């Protein structure tokens with residue numbers, strides 16, 4: 001039985017005050033929610049500390065949206081994995097398409113971030129996904145396979161056991177254009193098969209989340225698919241009611 005996960009990627013949204021209000025609202029609702037679902041919130045760096053403190057000992061866990069490639073030193077503006085882990089944060093999103101697209105992150109830089117994450121005990125939520133052009137030209141399988149092989153295949157078997165993968169087709173992020181449940185399942189099965197080439201049976205236990213315009217009204221159909229273990233949620237994670245509503249998609 002794989003973990004069921006609903007993770008909220010707040011991106012560059014909310015002030016610390018708004019973020020704390022949001023997480024308090026989520027906490028109020030969680031008592032009534034399905035307990036088998038693991039909820040993770042990923043606020044901006046500025047309120048990671050406060051959100052980690054408030055949620056400590058609750059069913060909500062906290063993740064960062066990135067971490068630096070290097071351990072420490074003269075890297076103005078960067079935040080290290082050690083700093084993040086020291087706040088009681090357990091997860092880190094790596095390889096989000098917005099980071100790849102706008103900040104030039106590549107497999108080479110992501111491998112360095114992965115090393116930092118594991119060295120500091122952070123669990124990576126590693127994102128993969130194709131653009132619309134790549135889907136339409138039939139390159140989607142090669143693109144996702146390379147994103148997995150170039151980064152996840154660099155992990156040891158022991159490290160891999162902790163990793164979470166998120167499939168986020170770029171064309172479905174923030175566009176309201178959700179992948180159909182069948183399209184998600186097809187890619188998730190492909191990802192699991194790809195992972196199994198190196199990690200064999202361990203791949204059957206890896207949580208693979210779907211991300212891209214997940215909302216309370218489409219979560220159930222997507223989460224019902226065999227290889228979909230939850231969601232990485234952007235826009236809808238900014239409203240406690242919608243975020244928790246997505247968790248109900250497992251019922």
Ligand code: 13P
Nearest residue numbers: 009173174212213234235
């Ligand atoms: P949306 O849910 O807003 O489409 O964003 C998905 C995402 O990028 C989560 O990381």
